Amino acid sequence: MNSSDIALPELPASRTDRRWVEVALADLDAVLADHLHCERKAAQSALSMVRAYPDRPDLVASVARLAHEETSHVVQVTQVLARRGARPRFDLGDDYVQALRRSVRKREPDRLIDHLLVFALIEGRSAERLGLLGEALPDPELAALYRALAAAEVRHRDTFLALALAAGPAAEVAGRATELAAREAEIIARLPIRPRIH
Amino acid sequence: MNSSDIALPELPASRTDRRWVEVALADLDAVLADHLHCERKAAQSALSMVRAYPDRPDLVASVARLAHEETSHVVQVTQVLARRGARPRFDLGDDYVQALRRSVRKREPDRLIDHLLVFALIEGRSAERLGLLGEALPDPELAALYRALAAAEVRHRDTFLALALAAGPAAEVAGRATELAAREAEIIARLPIRPRIH
Numbered sequence: 001m002n003s004s005d006i007a008l009p010e011l012p013a014s015r016t017d018r019r020w021v022e023v024a025l026a027d028l029d030a031v032l033a034d035h036l037h038c039e040r041k042a043a044q045s046a047l048s049m050v051r052a053y054p055d056r057p058d059l060v061a062s063v064a065r066l067a068h069e070e071t072s073h074v075v076q077v078t079q080v081l082a083r084r085g086a087r088p089r090f091d092l093g094d095d096y097v098q099a100l101r102r103s104v105r106k107r108e109p110d111r112l113i114d115h116l117l118v119f120a121l122i123e124g125r126s127a128e129r130l131g132l133l134g135e136a137l138p139d140p141e142l143a144a145l146y147r148a149l150a151a152a153e154v155r156h157r158d159t160f161l162a163l164a165l166a167a168g169p170a171a172e173v174a175g176r177a178t179e180l181a182a183r184e185a186e187i188i189a190r191l192p193i194r195p196r197i198h
Numbered sequence: 199m200n201s202s203d204i205a206l207p208e209l210p211a212s213r214t215d216r217r218w219v220e221v222a223l224a225d226l227d228a229v230l231a232d233h234l235h236c237e238r239k240a241a242q243s244a245l246s247m248v249r250a251y252p253d254r255p256d257l258v259a260s261v262a263r264l265a266h267e268e269t270s271h272v273v274q275v276t277q278v279l280a281r282r283g284a285r286p287r288f289d290l291g292d293d294y295v296q297a298l299r300r301s302v303r304k305r306e307p308d309r310l311i312d313h314l315l316v317f318a319l320i321e322g323r324s325a326e327r328l329g330l331l332g333e334a335l336p337d338p339e340l341a342a343l344y345r346a347l348a349a350a351e352v353r354h355r356d357t358f359l360a361l362a363l364a365a366g367p368a369a370e371v372a373g374r375a376t377e378l379a380a381r382e383a384e385i386i387a388r389l390p391i392r393p394r395i396h
Contacts, residue, residue, distance in 0.1 A: 051289055057285050067241065068269035082255060088252035
């Protein structure tokens, strides 16, 4: 089967409640402080794949580049906070990511595939929300930065999806992506609307 | 007291046994595979400081830039392995770093100061050894890369040292640096000579 025959789901499978943008803009410093940790954790997750899967050189090369890009976002968000006279804050934890990770199957290569799909979903949701900020932020410079960050997260989503499709039979992986996308949509729908990325 | 009056120790406080270079060149792929994980762990350690010390914005800004540079080294070492037709390997653990970390005091701000000094020592030792490879590697392109990586590690060492000096009374921190440098020299002297960075 050609990979172009595989029906890939939209990631994410749902749209963010529009009230989220109002809540986010009303406490932008909280969103930025949370965003800093999201980028940090994305970089750390990518680096943890280098540790766990050195026997997959193509994956290592991809996630190393990803980690490099995520760390540039950490630097950029730090600079935005400093320019606003705001400070980083302690990470409040991420019940969204924790809930998603509970769906990861235990046995390899299912574990790898699910991790890659979960990362693709997190990137996809982040891309959607950073894009919403990019449309809504009144400061044109900050809005442009968030549009650029959203575009980067779309690329990361697609990288993780391609890595997942390469890690197992593509039709099965696509089916699993559809399942996990539905699960992600449930999780995001039941979370409170709050000034965080998720 | 002016910081120029503080007697800072040389980091590291000892020179690597010259036989290490022979052992390293005799199994360069093993050294490169180990080096990949050293850079990965350096990036992860820097990111863990962003998590632990968000209340210190200057530190966060510095270690975020450091993590960005370390991840570029992860990418570069991955590319060197690929060009040589070699592959990443599983991390064998690092008894050197584990032994050093056992010297970290528990109470803040001692804990932060010691962590920063331990990172400075690891960077200093890595700089020395990458520099030895940069002098000895027969491939001129790879030798040039290792000289550049060594220079980067020297900068990182100095960044961590400056952060440590800013985190406590400078004379006390310098004294602690001297103690930890002596401890590091003992640890490195009793390790077997092997095809790893430490």
